[in-house]
Amino acid sequence: xxxxxxxxxxxxxxxxxxxxxxxxxxxxxxxxxxxxxxxxxxxxxxxxxxxxxxxxxxxxxxxxxxxxxxxxxxxxxxxxxxxxxxxxxxxxxxxxxxxxxxxxxxxxxxxxxxxxxxxxxxxxxxxxxxxxxxxxxxxxxxxxxxxxxxx
Amino acid sequence: xxxxxxxxxxxxxxxxxxxxxxxxxxxxxxxxxxxxxxxxxxxxxxxxxxxxxxxxxxxxxxxxxxxxxxxxxxxxxxxxxxxxxxxxxxxxxxxxxxxxxxxxxxxxxxxxxxxxxxxxxxxxxxxxxxxxxxxxxxxxxxxxxxxxxxxxxxxxxxxxxxxxxxxxxxxxxxxxxxxxxxxxxxxxxxxxxxxxxxxxxxxxxxxxxxxxxxxxxxxxxxxxxxxxxxxxxxxxxxxxxxxxxxxxxxxxxxx
Numbered sequence: 069x070x071x072x073x074x075x076x077x078x079x080x081x082x083x084x085x086x087x088x089x090x091x092x093x094x095x096x097x098x099x100x101x102x103x104x105x106x107x108x109x110x111x112x113x114x115x116x117x118x119x120x121x122x123x124x125x126x127x128x129x130x131x132x133x134x135x136x137x138x139x140x141x142x143x144x145x146x147x148x149x150x151x152x153x154x155x156x157x158x159x160x161x162x163x164x165x166x167x168x169x170x171x172x173x174x175x176x177x178x179x180x181x182x183x184x185x186x187x188x189x190x191x192x193x194x195x196x197x198x199x200x201x202x203x204x205x206x207x208x209x210x211x212x213x214x215x216x217x218x219x
Numbered sequence: 220x221x222x223x224x225x226x227x228x229x230x231x232x233x234x235x236x237x238x239x240x241x242x243x244x245x246x247x248x249x250x251x252x253x254x255x256x257x258x259x260x261x262x263x264x265x266x267x268x269x270x271x272x273x274x275x276x277x278x279x280x281x282x283x284x285x286x287x288x289x290x291x292x293x294x295x296x297x298x299x300x301x302x303x304x305x306x307x308x309x310x311x312x313x314x315x316x317x318x319x320x321x322x323x324x325x326x327x328x329x330x331x332x333x334x335x336x337x338x339x340x341x342x343x344x345x346x347x348x349x350x351x352x353x354x355x356x357x358x359x360x361x362x363x364x365x366x367x368x369x370x371x372x373x374x375x376x377x378x379x380x381x382x383x384x385x386x387x388x389x390x391x392x393x394x395x396x397x398x399x400x401x402x403x404x405x406x407x408x409x410x411x412x413x414x415x416x417x418x419x420x421x422x423x424x425x426x427x428x429x430x431x432x433x434x435x436x437x438x439x440x441x442x443x444x445x446x447x448x449x450x451x452x453x454x455x456x457x458x459x460x461x462x463x464x465x466x467x468x469x470x471x472x473x474x
Contacts, residue, residue, distance in 0.1 A: 078262070107260055121258060128260035150236035152265065152314045153325030155339065168265045168314070168325070175239060177265045189353070189365040196314075196326045197236070197334040211257025 075130030079104045120210040133207050141208035147171035149178060149200045161185060167194050169204075176212075178204050235331045237312035240267035244288045251317055263316040263323075270310040273303045282313060282322060293323045298340055302327055305337050348396050351389060359385040366392065373399060421455040430456060434463045442467050 079100065086097040110117060110125045117125065127133055149169035157164045167180040182190050194200070206212050241247040247268050254264055274281045274289065280299040281289040292299070292315075305311070305327065315324040327337035354364040364385065367377065373395070380391045424430065433445050446464075449456050456464055 075260075103260060124258040124260065128258070152236055152267065153316075153335075153338070155316060155323065155325050166263075166316075168316075170236060170239075170265075179265070189362075196338055209258065211254045211261075 073130045075128050076104070076107070077130065079107070118210070120208055123208045124210055127207065127209070138205055138207055141206070143206035143208065143212065144203050145171060145174050145176060145178075145206065146203040147174045147176070147201075149202060149204070151194050151196050151198050151200060153196050154194060163189075165190050169200065172199070176206075178206070180204075235312075235328065235333050237267050237269055237314060237328045238331065240269040240312055240314075242268070242270040242285045244268065244284045244290060245286070247284075248317075263318055265314070266317040266322060267312060267314045268322075269312040271313050272308060272310050273299070273306050273313075275299065275303055282324070285310075291321045293318060293321045295340070298324075301340075302337050305329075311336070348393065348400065351393055351396070354389060355393070359389055364389050364392070367396065419455070421453065423457045424449050424452070424454040425457075427457045427459060430460055431463070434460055434467055439467075439471060 082100050083097060083104075086100050087093055089096055107125065107128055110121075111129060114122055114125065123133065123137065149171055152168045152170050154168070155166045157166075163184045165180075165182045165184070167182075169178040169180065170176070171178065180194075184190055247266055251264050251266065254261055268282065268284060270285045272283045273292070274283050280292045280294060280303065282292050283289045294302070302311075302324065312328040313322070313324050314326045314328070315322045323339075325339050326335040328334075329336045351364055351367075354362045377392060377395055380388050380395075382388045430445060430449075433441055437445075446456065
């Protein structure tokens with residue numbers, strides 16, 4: 069699996085866990101395979117897709133978003149953001165930290181995604197129950213529910 | 220990417236982080252439907268459910284909403300019991316990642332509190348000193364320290380530490396953070412303390428040595444018999460033997 073398409077790789081790994089997920093595994097496996105199928109087909113006809121969905125396909129496949137694309141989308145929100153929760157996951161020594169935020173005034177959800185290789189070292193000690201005043205630059209997406217990064 | 224943002228602890232007067240949350244699975248999941256309608260490949264979505272009760276059944280933890288609907292939670296056993304104990308059967312607001320058919324809870328909030336009463340264990344260790352501890356244990360060459368970024372007086376002080384010798388800088392930083400931690404220590408406040416026990420009017424049985432040997436070496440039937448005799452005489456067993464007596468009860472219960 070192409071190390072750069074980490075989203076696809078994660079999808080394939082998910083198949084593995086779906087197969088061994090106990091009763092009803094056939095249906096879960098088929099569900100995951102179906103979603104992967106939609107994704108690979110969407111990747112083959114990128115040019116025909118609406119612009120926002122094209123960004124979603126790229127980021128779902130796991131390609132990093134171009135900084136220019138994020139800036140061009142210009143979806144900036146200045147707000148006081150509640151830190152709702154933080155999750156850490158490790159996969160082959162790559163730690164991923166997801167910080168989930170919610171804007172006090174905008175009511176928008178936001179996700180700050182960070183990676184750290186070899187250990188769980190992240191440059192900010194964000195803690196649930198604190199409020200972060202910041203302008204966030206949202207990734208272009210057809211459903212910008214989550215998927216944002218600070219700028 | 221090095222972003223510096225300002226962290227402000229939420230104050231009581233602030234709106235609580237979960238005030239906008241829905242109280243039923245139906246309502247909370249409608250935003251999941253909307254998101255998937257926009258793009259179908261989300262692996263996880265943020266979700267908050269208020270008035271939710273953690274329920275343990277068939278060796279699994281579920282989250283029950285105000286309408287009695289339940290969704291299984293993806294969490295470690297320790298996390299589950301801690302969350303269950305904090306709830307005590309009462310509703311909490313739970314924030315987590317929606318994984319398609321299950322919820323991975325990340326934080327729990329009581330009432331309108333601005334501070335979470337529970338977090339997934341992995342996020343607890345994320346304090347400033349903890350990130351330096353890994354470098355100290357593994358050596359600064361294998362694991363370069365993750366220098367804390369702080370604003371204000373602490374940040375100014377930390378920024379004055381020279382970094383020529385990484386080992387020395389790590390110890391000095393730990394010294395500053397450690398002193399701050401000690402200076403900022405606050406004892407935890409007990410929320411509910413049991414009321415003092417009523418005075419004990421019964422006299423103690425004076426045969427401490429005899430009872431001690433019975434409880435230590437005697438057969439179980441003799442132990443039981445001696446407690447019956449003490450009670451019949453209107454006395455109680457000596458306080459000093461209470462731990463041993465409780466151990467006997469524990470042994471008996473396991474047999």
